[in-house]
Amino acid sequence: MTYATIPPVRAFILLLASLSAATLGQHACAASSVELVTPRCADVGDEIVVSVKLGPGAPAVVGIQSAIQYDGSVLQFLGEEAGDAPFDLPIYFAHDGTASRIDMAVGITPPSSPSSGDVVTKRLRFLVIGQTVDCTPAGLVEFKLDAKVRNLLTDSEGTPIIPTLASLNEMNLGNTPKVVGPPDIVGVPTVGTMTLHTPVGVVTASGCGPILNLTYVRSDGKPSITAGFDRIDSPVSITWTVTDECGRSSSDIQTVTVNIELGDLSGDGVVNAADLAIVLGNWGMTSETGDVNSDGVVDGTDLSLLLNNWG
Secondary structure, three states: OOOOOOOOOOOOOOOOOOOOHHHHHOOHHHOOEEEEEOOOEOOOOOEEEEEEEEOOOOOOEOEEEEEEEEOOOOEEEEEEEEOOOOEEEEEEEEEEOOOOEEEEEEEEOOOOOOEOOOEEEEEEEEEEOOOOOOOOOOOOEEEOOOOOOOOEEEOOOOOEEOOEEEEEOOOEOOOOOEEEOOOOEEEOOOOOOOEEOOOOOOOEEEOOOOOEEEEEEEOOOOOOOOOOEEHHHOOEEEEEEEEEOOOOEEEEEEEEEEOOOOOOOOOOOOOOHHHHHHHHHOOOOOOOOOOOOOOOOOOHHHHHHHHHOOO
């Protein structure tokens, strides 16, 4: 294979199939990391960029050659994009859509200094076209071990270096998470009070991990899910929301209804003298008993609410 357009400078040699395994073995001790860096989160229909990157601490090199395989059932190759300086010299780029394969080489134009690592040498653009069984699959884009096109680096003397390859390409390709709140609740407070104390039930949440964050918001503004539900706020809605690591979320609403007439402290279905007696019997106390508005004290406000609902 001959590339007549490659400038014959700086002994820049990207050794291909003609390079023997024995020769490569002499320089394997100078290994460095070449990474495939992908976004962590993606949905079907998203365009993503995979970076072919020299890892931090790599030796000074003037070229990189890679053979890359991708999952064609999940990703559709859209095109190549330039890397970062000093990698400005395209050597070759070949894409085989049938085999879902990319062979590429890129270098540095003299008199630029060799790269010392921690730099993107090439960017590959893909369209996400499908889901996977595993919501966080690895191996969507990875280096291919190939006898014809080796994964190599080249230093300024033309010496080949076998890199350590890292396919850092696990991606969260899950669907939007789902949450199902507990059934709605209708309850009656303890006699003499206007506050319903009840467990809210079990919330079911699912989605693509590894982390799912479940939160809730009560319409009465109370920060604790175990706090009582006051008749004056009824019905109280609880909005349950699950959010995955990619920021995708889903919500469901549960309703808690305090089923008693405001001021019916005796629970007999009507606001009357029996309720008035409970208020007066607990006047000035910091108690739920007789506390119509659930503000923590039995006072004139409770008496006013009771009289407004008399009969």
